[in-house]
Amino acid sequence: MEALKKKILEEGVVLSDEVLKVDSFLNHQIDPVLMEHIGTEFARRFAEEKITKVLTIESSGIAPALITARELGVPVIFARKQKSLTLKNDIYVEKVYSFTKQSTNEITISKQFLVSGDRVLIIDDFLARGEASLGLCRLVEKAGATVVGIGIVIEKSFQNGVNKLKEAGFRVESLARIASLHQNQIQFAE
Ligand code: 5GP
Secondary structure, eight states: OHHHHHHHHHHOEEOSSSOEEOIIIIISSOOHHHHHHHHHHHHHHTGGGOOOEEEEETTTTHHHHHHHHHHHTSOEEEEEEESOOOOOSSEEEEEEEETTTTEEEEEEEETTTSOTTOEEEEEEEEESSSHHHHHHHHHHHHTTOEEEEEEEEEEETTSSHHHHHHHTTOOEEEEEEEEEOGGGOOEEOO
16 A cells, blocks of 8 residues: 555654554554545455454554444454453453563453454554464454454564464455565565
8 A cells, every 4th residue: 555655664663673663643643544545445455255343452453443344334343451350251361472562461352242153354553473463363263253354554574473374364464564674774575
């Protein structure tokens, strides 16, 4: 998606060979016009999939997921991140390791909002090692629902998440694919 790639080149800050900061339009301040384009593009790519729910994880996935869901005419659910939980019967829980934060979170969704028979599109801001997306896939499976695809705003193709998801059989659609952040240079995969 050219508008997204342009924005990444103009405003992205390379923090290391592995981490890109995009606080000015996605992770802190949000560009609503760009989100509109992103959500519309995800909805176009997954239009034939008979999606019933869009699922993301708080907080940076919510903006693109919301527009996607609006375009598809379905609700959006965001999994919550919690450090530790007392045992509860009305939620699904999975553990997710975050390499940017170097910590493990428990992610949860209420059983009320994801049910057997749902056809789920997962949306996230970044794909790195695939931990967040795979955790969301496990939550969907626990509910007896089906993951029909995974939409990623920025894929870091040089990390192994995209291969893990594809090897597990999931369709992954990424709007910008970064091949390298080496020496402060943002190189796209295409
Ligand atoms: P994964 O679970 O695929 O390893 O990492 C994806 C999650 O980590 C995303 O939800 C995002 O919050 C965060 N993340 C991973 N890499 C980056 C990055 O380079 N920049 C930013 N801003 N977040 C990242």
